[in-house]
Amino acid sequence: MMYTKYMVLLMLYFFKAGGKQMSIIYEPKGKALEYSELAVNLFSGCSHECTYCYCPSIRRMTLEKWAKNPHPRKNVLKLLVNDAKKICGDKREILLSFMSDPYHSAEASKYTHDALEIMEKYNLRVQILTKNPQDALKDIEIIKRNNWKIATTAIFFTESKKKEFEKNTPSMDSRFMAMNIFNKNKIKTWVSIEPIIDLEEAMLVINRMKVVDLIKIGRWNYDKRANEINWEYVADQTSSLCRSLNVSYYIKNDLFKYANDKTRLFGQSWKSKNKK
């Protein structure tokens, strides 16, 4: 996953939902709302070790430290039960997760599965964002019967490029194949192409991911190399390709502000007629 500094700072400081004091489910504010109205983070740390991850700086630690010892947050499932009871039946979607990947390790997968069962019990709506959708296939039944959503982040197409920025993440092929399976099972799917680091790679991802229900497109922030990229061109090219493939897309605010007249004509959020 990728998120802006502003988003994450807000996420850390807002732990209320629907006016009820919550411990672990929270309402992201500001830019984080572009992803989800509610969210929950089960883990601290993430073994995927993406070089563009903003979490280490939020937590004031190095990326190595962030990736070295990921662990479940204290009493996380107990706290989740308490929060879930308070908002039982809430129609807003809860994102797993902004910080850490819900399937970054076998232990994380186990916690995620238990968390999904809790959220099912309390009739909550979930969307999962992971770079390991293949592992999420273990939870396909619970996702399907609750009509939840599954998403993956895919910013590279070629393995060598991916390896440069995402040291320990699962292969791109595994993500593409898993998303196809979710799609064939009529589960709502989306892909996050954020941060776009290499336009050519992003275009290849769009082509490969055209089966998903929605593509979210976002720019690269907080790296001076991003200043060398023509963001107007990126917004134009990625959105044009989505339209030509008839895939719904959403251009994140940070990128849409660079959009040219043509891109604006179609809007920040464009819906394909083939939507499920």
Ligand code: SF4
């Ligand atoms: S997958 Fe893990 S390391 Fe990569 S950006 Fe997300 S939280 Fe950070």
